[in-house]
Amino acid sequence: MRPSIGMIAVPWQFIATRIQTYTPSIAGTYFAESRNTINGCKSSTRTPVSLIILAVPTLSIITTTCSSDLTTYSISFTSNGTVSSSIGTVNNTTKTISNIPTGTNITLTSASNGCSTSLNVTAPSCTCPSITAPTSGGNQTICSNESIPNLSANATGINETIDWYDSSTSGNLLQQGSSTYRPSIAGTYFAESRNTINGCKSSTRTPNEFDYPGSAHFEHYHYHLFCRSYYLLHLVSPAMAPSVVP
Numbered sequence: 001m002r003p004s005i006g007m008i009a010v011p012w013q014f015i016a017t018r019i020q021t022y023t024p025s026i027a028g029t030y031f032a033e034s035r036n037t038i039n040g041c042k043s044s045t046r047t048p049v050s051l052i053i054l055a056v057p058t059l060s061i062i063t064t065t066c067s068s069d070l071t072t073y074s075i076s077f078t079s080n081g082t083v084s085s086s087i088g089t090v091n092n093t094t095k096t097i098s099n100i101p102t103g104t105n106i107t108l109t110s111a112s113n114g115c116s117t118s119l120n121v122t123a124p125s126c127t128c129p130s131i132t133a134p135t136s137g138g139n140q141t142i143c144s145n146e147s148i149p150n151l152s153a154n155a156t157g158i159n160e161t162i163d164w165y166d167s168s169t170s171g172n173l174l175q176q177g178s179s180t181y182r183p184s185i186a187g188t189y190f191a192e193s194r195n196t197i198n199g200c201k202s203s204t205r206t207p208n209e210f211d212y213p214g215s216a217h218f219e220h221y222h223y224h225l226f227c228r229s230y231y232l233l234h235l236v237s238p239a240m241a242p243s244v245v246p
Contacts, residue, residue: 027053057081057112059119066102066126070198073124074098081112102126128200132156134193137180139209150180151208153191165190168205183210 024030031046062076075097077083082092086107088100100106100123108119137152153162164174164181168190175181177196183189190205 024051027051054113054115056115056117057110059083059108059110059117061108061119061121064121064124066124068197070126070128070200071102072098073100073102073126075100075106075108075121077108079110081110081116083108083110085109128195128198131160131193131195131200131202133202133204133206134160134162134191136191136206136208139211141209141211144212146212148182148184148210148212150182151189151191151210152180153206153208154179155193157193157195159197160193160195163192163194163201165192165205168207181208186211 022030022032029048029050031048033046034043035041057080059079059081060077062078064073064075066073075088077095077097079095083090083095083097085097085100087104088097088106090097097106097108103123103126105123106121108121110117110119134153134155137154140149140151142149151164155162161177162179163176164178165171166174166187166189171190174189177194181189181191188207188209190207192205193202194200
């Protein structure tokens with residue numbers, strides 16, 4: 001006789017095809033005795049049947065961690081059983097699960113002594129962290145006979161670089177991955193910080209201005225420039241500008 005866990009089967013001496021059952025409330029050994037329902041005679045011995053309740057293995061999550069490039073995440077867990085996962089690479093020695101695609105929920109299962117338990121894990125939010133806009137190296141203003149200088153900006157975070165644009169939002173990418181940019185014409189240029197590992201960018205761009213006599217920036221009366229010639233230019237437009245004495 002091979003009873004199922006939780007059920008006690010009683011062997012009948014006189015009616016072999018008839019089975020009675022008993023459901024115990026706790027683990028232990030129980031004894032089945034055969035009895036003739038007509039004359040009341042009983043079997044001289046009783047058959048022991050044991051109910052053993054095995055402990056379900058433990059399983060809990062310690063941490064979920066996004067990868068540096070934000071494309072996957074990993075899990076560290078604790079369990080006294082052997083753990084498997086619906087997705088990812090499981091290491092039962094280090095008790096970690098790695099290479100889980102970002103945004104993917106998974107199910108963990110721990111098995112021990114024929115028993116198992118499952119745990120659903122919700123994927124963590126692996127979104128871009130806040131990236132601080134770069135600091136400006138300062139606006140540049142030159143005389144018309146000077147070489148165009150580089151504009152510069154400095155990233156404030158680790159693994160960050162600078163991309164240069166011609167607009168404060170969207171716009172055209174002028175130069176990528178450089179703390180300096182040399183413009184060809186006067187104007188305002190914008191530096192954006194970008195993390196080289198995960199590609200996250202600063203939410204704002206830092207303006208850097210480049211100006212020189214004869215540019216559109218000099219078309220207003222209130223703008224004054226003291227050039228190296230030590231002459232104060234009080235300009236209305238490029239056509240009205242006086243000559244610069246060297």
